[in-house]
Amino acid sequence: MARDDLVIERVRHPLRFRLGQVCAIHPRGAHWVRITFRGPDLVGFVSASFDDHVKVFFPAPGEALPRMPQLDADGLPARVPEAARPIARDYTPRRFDPVRGELDIEFVLHGDGPGARWAAHARIGQTLGFGGPRGSLVIPTGYDWHWLIGDASALPAIGRRLEMLPSGAQARVLLTVDDPADRLALPTAAQADIRWLPATDGGALYAALASWEIPPGEGYVWAAGELTMARAVRQQLLARGIDKQRLRAVSYWQRGETARHQTLDD
Template sequence: MTTPTEATHSIRDLTVQRVRHPLKMRMLRVVRTRLVSPQLLRVTLHGADLADFVSASFDDHVKVFFPQGGADRPDLPEVGPNGPVFAEGQPRPPARDYTPRRYDPVARELDIEFVLHGDGPASTWAARAKPGQYLGIGGPRGSFVVPTAFDWHLLVGDETALPAIGRRLEELGTGTRALVVVEVPDAAAEIPLPSAANVEVHWLHRGDAPEGSLLEPALRKIALPHGEGYVWAAGESAAIKLVRQHLVTERGIAKTRIRASSYWKRGAAAVHETLED
């Protein structure tokens, strides 16, 4: 005999979907900033250009364009039939990929969180950000939509993954279990992660250890729940590759049930890519 719970589970749609969005460039203005932790700054952007903004997944990213050379605003590319088109003979504005942390369509506000690590155009700009300044935003060009109906969700990453992890936990409802493994510099970098789900958080303090080096060893000590699960992992490229390899080869998790991304790569700049094979 099939119980009501089993029947509900049998008809769940656990299909991961890719959704495309029209590419649009937006010029937005800073309205406020707030330190979420000593290392994480939330910047709230506002503008009429947000009227048709869409972000369908916690995994989304937008391209953020920064002013350069003392300019008030960044020079945004035009959108051509094959993507962004930059002005010939002009230097391209510095740009990095970031998670849309929160979008309010009524207030036309978009929150983006920046890790303050002391170098690079994004961190340098964020450390000095003030209301009235401008940023350019491109995208998202598409969304990788992971259903919330899985029995459990494993979310893994370093501090650069916290905006996406925080957004995902807010999306999960009651009756869902989430395991979170996050590596941060120290206890001061821990932040609240509210959720209606049953959440188990493992904070890892790396101290002087290399970024990402604690993630895979910590996962080896964690028992995964029964049922249908999905894994999302993001952070330093080499560290997340090790995480994915461990989950696939030693835990037997299907590659179709893992979304692993390199948010940055040690020794390289502006790296953001999905890790697949």
């Protein structure tokens, strides 16, 4: 019989666009930076799930402020010519403090692209724009076991999930990064077995995952990262009999492509 405490909830939020100013910059590991934004627009920001994302709007080269979407009569982003389009990428709200009105985003410093470049040179006082989250998939914490799998881009979401899992929760985590300096401490009250693997060796991730026995009871698997990895993880787990309803695999980026996001399903 389905357990009431394991119902996954989809929550919609009214679409809001906000500006926020950089008020703190914390380098993390060798290839991440956690940036805290503050500002009156951020009051009332809501993020209900570790799986949420915001659209982050970056200034065009030579401009101080990001171009923000204009809304049409239906309250949806209006179409604008390509040259005038906002520059936007998806990021996880890593932490939001409603009392201080502070939003943390952790950026992977992968080198290329407006997001990674901006974050590498961020300065106190600079302004970015934020859209959403438009919706949240609230995945209960009460499962008998949790598997979390991802590359560097998924570390903010996985870090947030680990922070919210209660004491006694059973979690297994597989994370891929290339630089050992990026193996960050991930605080959690859960009983968590956290394994770090090199990102350049995809085979090591699939082999490690294949060696995990699927525990008894009700579990949930959440995986995100580069498209090829997210797809292969999903295929492996479906082939091993994991129920589709208990498996979420999301492509957070795609090698050689800009701003690619895809939830993997059939």
